[in-house]
Amino acid sequence: MARYAMQVSYKGKDFSGWQKQPNSRTVQGVLESALELLAGHPVTVYGAGRTDKGVHALGQVVSFDLNRHWAPEKLLLAVNAHLPKDVRVMRMRYVDNSFHARYSALWREYVYFIWTGRVCFPHFSDYVWHRKQKWDISKARRACKLFWGTKDYRAFCRKSECPPSAFRTIHKAEVFSRGDLVWFRVRGDSFLTNMVRIMVGTLDYICTGKKDIDYLEELLQGKAERPDAGPTAPADGLFFWRVGYPWSLW
């Protein structure tokens, strides 16, 4: 038996998300099919994060076991040859048997892109939230600071999936802009369902003047509920960007 880790990049558009479901095209599903075809035995893959329907990934990390040893370089080419064009294995390596893409991860990083121009270039319209309104970037920067640290994110979670404790630790949350493109980068231990998209929807309220910064401060006091926060921003703009482990994986 050999354990492998791979970096996987995909377009979210034509997937019903990461997690395998009957009668749906999922990233986990197409990865397992490709690996099973090569290995000739059932394979289960574990992803560092479960992306929702429509969410993209540049740096999803996936671990799995195969009965025999493959040179990682050769396995990478073979898997890509069996995958549809909208998923690519970017890197592949052996890992120790104690490694687990999800449980060994120390942090996850997401990037969310917003296009604030009137018209969006067709080349990247699938990868942004086309919000035809300017964001006040200095407000965005001040608001972002409120996310730093350990806070109660119960208002930032899809209601039906909110765990008993919704405390999460955010290491970093920043907003950048260049021309009409705005992006939000956030790194944390782990995230609740829809959490990044609700963070963006809430920032949007603040940056377009619908709410002030105190509003966000209150949402993070642990007394707010899901309907109090902003809307869930569309999946198109969201990228699962990078995963951190105790040692450098690549």
Place this chain on the structure above:
Amino acid sequence: MARYAMQVSYKGKDFSGWQKQPNSRTVQGVLESALELLAGHPVTVYGAGRTDKGVHALGQVVSFDLNRHWAPEKLLLAVNAHLPKDVRVMRMRYVDNSFHARYSALWREYVYFIWTGRVCFPHFSDYVWHRKQKWDISKARRACKLFWGTKDYRAFCRKSECPPSAFRTIHKAEVFSRGDLVWFRVRGDSFLTNMVRIMVGTLDYICTGKKDIDYLEELLQGKAERPDAGPTAPADGLFFWRVGYPWSLW
């Protein structure tokens, strides 16, 4: 009668290029159809440059006449509503009746993207030449300098379309890189058919060690023919980036 100029961006993939042809989906064709539907009379559009099949544009400039006056802002929205998703009008304005997108242009700028990594992210694989070999960037930079100025580009033109005089003036030609992404940016008065793609194919010979820099110097002496230069690099990596006029258009 009113004359308009618009900036047009498109994905090249599903177009047989700019120029109208019977039974082909062309950018000129879809723009004229959309405008004719709005105007209720025949419309001819003129583009600053004719892009080939598969070539993209961010900043194509297009001029045309309509019988009646439209507020440019309103016309922009109306045209976009009648266009397929892979073409977008980014800006629109009135122009003087002496303006012509092609004949008034002083320079054109193209950018060509090359992905030199083993595997390409699916999000931009339609927009690069996936050349799985590293480029020697310092060689690329030295080679680029040879393009500057007025030279005979007969070896850099599709044979059947080479005009009697193939002298062209290049104002600027530069190569940049970041990680596995390399891009070539070139600005000139005007370009021959396939010229930028043959420049890239020739740079590729030099930057991957197949030829040395003297080779390019010789090609530009006016004694070489098309087969002497490098191959025509694929259309996917090429973007018609920007057009310059005697005054700022936007």
